[in-house]
Amino acid sequence: MSGKKILLGIIGVPVGLFILLIVITLIFGERQFVSEENVLHDSSSGEVPVSIIYYDVEGNTVQQLQNSIAGHDWGVVPAHGTGTARVVWDYDVSHRLREEAGSCRYVEVKLNGSIVEELPRWQAPAGADSALVARWNTFITNLETHEQEHVDLGLQAAKEIHDTLINFPPQPTCDELTAKGDARTDEIYDKYEQRNIEYDKRTNHGVTQGAAL
Ligand SMILES: [Zn+2]
Numbered sequence: 529m530s531g532k533k534i535l536l537g538i539i540g541v542p543v544g545l546f547i548l549l550i551v552i553t554l555i556f557g558e559r560q561f562v563s564e565e566n567v568l569h570d571s572s573s574g575e576v577p578v579s580i581i582y583y584d585v586e587g588n589t590v591q592q593l594q595n596s597i598a599g600h601d602w603g604v605v606p607a608h609g610t611g612t613a614r615v616v617w618d619y620d621v622s623h624r625l626r627e628e629a630g631s632c633r634y635v636e637v638k639l640n641g642s643i644v645e646e647l648p649r650w651q652a653p654a655g656a657d658s659a660l661v662a663r664w665n666t667f668i669t670n671l672e673t674h675e676q677e678h679v680d681l682g683l684q685a686a687k688e689i690h691d692t693l694i695n696f697p698p699q700p701t702c703d704e705l706t707a708k709g710d711a712r713t714d715e716i717y718d719k720y721e722q723r724n725i726e727y728d729k730r731t732n733h734g735v736t737q738g739a740a741l
Contacts, residue, residue, distance in 0.1 A: 571638045574690025576619050578679055579642055582649035594741055597648050613671055614646040615678040619686060625702050632702035637693040643682045645675055667741045674734030677727055685720035689713050
């Protein structure tokens with residue numbers, strides 16, 4: 529069956545302070561369903577699990593910490609520079625169709641994958657400057673606040689994609705259904721992607737929220 533993959537990266541680099549990278553991958557097409565991997569999240573209702581991972585940074589001064597963050601290797605995701613944090617919407621959509629009596633409809637829609645948030649982590653060395661520790665803690669709190677909105681938008685997008693497809697009006701053929709369903713999914717994705725962009729513009733990628741060290 530037809531498949532489509534969207535890979536999108538957004539990078540913002542306000543003068544070396546902060547960078548946000550969002551990669552969204554949506555894969556559409558026929559798939560074999562596998563058993564639930566995470567019972568806490570019912571992928572057949574549009575829920576997607578969120579996981580947080582950390583990368584360690586080191587330093588005894590703001591500059592050293594900034595340099596350590598800047599040196600983080602983000603791996604295979606579009607390397608437009610180094611950044612501070614990342615939220616990846618790493619999920620795809622699978623569905624099962626039923627065709628009968630001249631119409632085709634979705635009978636199951638699943639969101640497979642997760643949203644991954646990646647944040648810096650600093651274990652303050654013994655005797656670290658208390659002002660530096662306080663500054664770091666404020667930075668992390670604000671960074672988490674900023675990134676949470678990107679997580680929430682990803683969750684909302686997944687839910688809306690699911691609900692839209694599972695309630696999609698039956699079409700005369702499955703080809704028509706999937707064509708229209710995929711187009712609608714694109715629209716939803718674009719809507720939430722636009723919200724990401726607007727949010728980052730509004731907050732200068734978190735800088736106005738204090739998400740800069
Ligand atoms: Zn952002």
